[in-house]
Amino acid sequence: MNELLAFADVDFGYGERTIVSDLTMTVTRDACIALIGPNGVGKTTLLRLAAGTLRPRAGEVRLHGQPLASLRQRTIARSVALVPQDVAVPFPFTVEQFVRQGRTPYLGLFGGFDRDDRDAVERALDLTDTARLRSRIFNQLSGGERQRARIALGLAQNPQLLLLDEPTQHLDIGRQMEVMELIRQLAAQGIAIVATTHDLALIEDTFSSVWVLAPDRPLEHGPPRHILRSELLEEVFHCPPRRGSLLREPLLVRREAMQ
Amino acid sequence: MSLHMALLLAFLLLVIVVATSVGAVAIPAGVLLRSLAGRGPLTEAERTILFTIRLPRILAAAMVGSALSVSGLLFQGLFRNPLADPYVIGSSGGAVLGASLGVFLLPPVSVAGFGTSALLAFGGAIGSIFLVYALASVKGRTPVVPLLLAGFAVSTMLSYSSYFLEVLDRDFGTGMRVLTSWLHGTIVQPTWPQLAIIGLMLGAGLCACAPLAHRLNTLALGEEYAAHLGLHVQQTRVAVIVVGSLLTAAAVALGGLISFVGLIVPHVMRMLLGPDHVRLLPFTAVGGAVFLLIADTAARTVVAPAELPVGVLTACLGGPFFLYLLRKAKTEAFL
Numbered sequence: 001m002n003e004l005l006a007f008a009d010v011d012f013g014y015g016e017r018t019i020v021s022d023l024t025m026t027v028t029r030d031a032c033i034a035l036i037g038p039n040g041v042g043k044t045t046l047l048r049l050a051a052g053t054l055r056p057r058a059g060e061v062r063l064h065g066q067p068l069a070s071l072r073q074r075t076i077a078r079s080v081a082l083v084p085q086d087v088a089v090p091f092p093f094t095v096e097q098f099v100r101q102g103r104t105p106y107l108g109l110f111g112g113f114d115r116d117d118r119d120a121v122e123r124a125l126d127l128t129d130t131a132r133l134r135s136r137i138f139n140q141l142s143g144g145e146r147q148r149a150r151i152a153l154g155l156a157q158n159p160q161l162l163l164l165d166e167p168t169q170h171l172d173i174g175r176q177m178e179v180m181e182l183i184r185q186l187a188a189q190g191i192a193i194v195a196t197t198h199d200l201a202l203i204e205d206t207f208s209s210v211w212v213l214a215p216d217r218p219l220e221h222g223p224p225r226h227i228l229r230s231e232l233l234e235e236v237f238h239c240p241p242r243r244g245s246l247l248r249e250p251l252l253v254r255r256e257a258m259q
Numbered sequence: 260m261s262l263h264m265a266l267l268l269a270f271l272l273l274v275i276v277v278a279t280s281v282g283a284v285a286i287p288a289g290v291l292l293r294s295l296a297g298r299g300p301l302t303e304a305e306r307t308i309l310f311t312i313r314l315p316r317i318l319a320a321a322m323v324g325s326a327l328s329v330s331g332l333l334f335q336g337l338f339r340n341p342l343a344d345p346y347v348i349g350s351s352g353g354a355v356l357g358a359s360l361g362v363f364l365l366p367p368v369s370v371a372g373f374g375t376s377a378l379l380a381f382g383g384a385i386g387s388i389f390l391v392y393a394l395a396s397v398k399g400r401t402p403v404v405p406l407l408l409a410g411f412a413v414s415t416m417l418s419y420s421s422y423f424l425e426v427l428d429r430d431f432g433t434g435m436r437v438l439t440s441w442l443h444g445t446i447v448q449p450t451w452p453q454l455a456i457i458g459l460m461l462g463a464g465l466c467a468c469a470p471l472a473h474r475l476n477t478l479a480l481g482e483e484y485a486a487h488l489g490l491h492v493q494q495t496r497v498a499v500i501v502v503g504s505l506l507t508a509a510a511v512a513l514g515g516l517i518s519f520v521g522l523i524v525p526h527v528m529r530m531l532l533g534p535d536h537v538r539l540l541p542f543t544a545v546g547g548a549v550f551l552l553i554a555d556t557a558a559r560t561v562v563a564p565a566e567l568p569v570g571v572l573t574a575c576l577g578g579p580f581f582l583y584l585l586r587k588a589k590t591e592a593f594l
Contacts, residue, residue: 051487052487053483053486053487072489073486073487073488073489074489075489076489077487077488077489082487084483084484087480087481087484088481089479089480090339090340090341090479091341091479091529091534092529092533092534093476093479093533093534093535094533097476097533097534097535100476101476101477101480101488102488104477104485104488104489104490105488105489107473109470110469110470110473111470111472111473111474111476111537157488
């Protein structure tokens with residue numbers, strides 16, 4: 001069985017508002033999924049359900065077949081890492097001090113680091129190419145560097161599943177492509193990935209599957225070529241009438257075209 | 260132990276020797292050291308000054324400084340805000356009100372005369388922190404403006420409502436004198452049993468900080484993220500409030516409302532050593548002792564034989580520093 005994380009009849013909402021209902025989906029060990037949908041539809045909520053920080057109203061989310069509700073958060077955080085959109089750090093932590101926080105689910109009473117902890121931090125810094133930034137102040141990094149440091153914190157958790165919330169937000173096209181390259185590398189390392197994104201043009205080269213979350217309709221999913229169709233996207237994103245295709249130009253800039 | 264720590268401890272020792280020798284009656288450091296070495300005993304008067312007046316006062320100042328600084332460090336970590344300190348956010352005010360209730364209303368049924376007051380100070384400190392936290396937090400964060408406003412309001416309210424207790428004062432004057440010195444921030448002349456109680460509170464508080472320090476680092480990422488990483492946010496928060504209030508109460512019982520120490524010392528240490536709470540904790544504890552010992556020694560010598568409340572000195576030093584930080588905070592996005 002190749003199943004890593006499973007949503008089983010999951011129902012969740014805030015008060016009257018339903019975000020997902022009867023959601024049944026599986027994330028396999030080799031998944032590389034882009035989660036798209038209009039603003040405010042609940043993409044981040046779905047990631048939080050997967051990370052165990054939100055509990056479904058009905059149904060359950062299972063990790064390796066075990067309901068998240070029956071697992072301690074420490075246990076979940078050793079397998080599933082959620083990298084939030086933005087992390088506000090009130091103190092001038094260095095990148096290394098920041099990334100070390102990813103070891104929290106492994107630490108004992110006094111928070112001492114052992115060899116495994118140090119190795120995991122080094123590996124995370126190397127994978128994200130942030131080792132040379134280790135002594136820089138996290139708050140003073142550029143947007144792209146900060147995103148890589150955030151991903152490094154998630155990798156320090158040593159996860160099998162990495163949940164990325166808008167990893168390319170506020171980045172220029174070059175930095176966006178760096179992040180996508182990093183995602184491809186991590187996927188090649190055997191880490192399953194679910195990333196929310198609004199950069200539809202960058203999906204096809206990186207992700208093997210797309211989930212579309214939209215209000216009042218069941219979750220659509222499939223390979224990028226099947227999902228990234230103008231009719232579906234225009235409907236889901238409520239695009240105003242326009243001439244030409246939504247994807248071809250100027251939205252979808254193929255990599256070949258840029259090189 | 261690192262070299263830096265050794266240096267700081269050596270400096271503390273030096274400050275203690277200097278503080279012991281200066282005062283209304285000077286005991287030259289040479290005489291002190293000779294008597295320590297067992298050669299050239301002190302006169303009877305010198306012994307009395309040393310053991311009933313000066314040493315207790317020095318220990319009290321060091322302990323108050325240490326307790327205030329560490330509770331400042333804890334509150335800054337908890338509120339994720341470098342401007343928090345026991346005075347600014349009202350826990351000192353709560354402690355003073357609690358302690359005054361003890362002095363004015365309750366019979367002194369306690370060990371060494373102020374056991375009940377210390378206990379009530381602890382209760383007052385905890386109560387006021389929970390109140391400020393509830394008033395100032397927005398979705399698990401405590402932005403600077405609501406925090407300072409709530410802290411200021413609660414702090415003023417609590418410390419000045421202590422004045423109402425004046426009308427209940429049965430023996431006209433003694434209680435009021437105690438209260439006034441508390442509100443000005445004066446280190447009392449403690450007895451050895453009193454020092455023992457406060458020493459125990461400080462010791463217990465510092466030990467309890469050891470498992471909290473690395474959790475404050477994680478908490479700095481925000482409560483939601485910390486919870487995702489498996490930190491028990493609620494437990495950690497309550498533990499930090501209880502320990503911080505214990506330390507505040509210990510400080511207030513001996514020194515009353517001494518402002519800004521809990522702000523300045525952790526800040527200076529953070530500038531020198533970086534923001535890692537595990538590293539900051541021991542340095543803040545010792546640095547706080549050094550800082551307030553110097554300030555208190557100055558307070559009792561600069562206008563000798565009269566004495567300034569040490570709170571006056573720390574306010575004059577701390578006020579401008581606080582304004583500087585506020586100004587800096589405006590230009591730096593990470594508040």
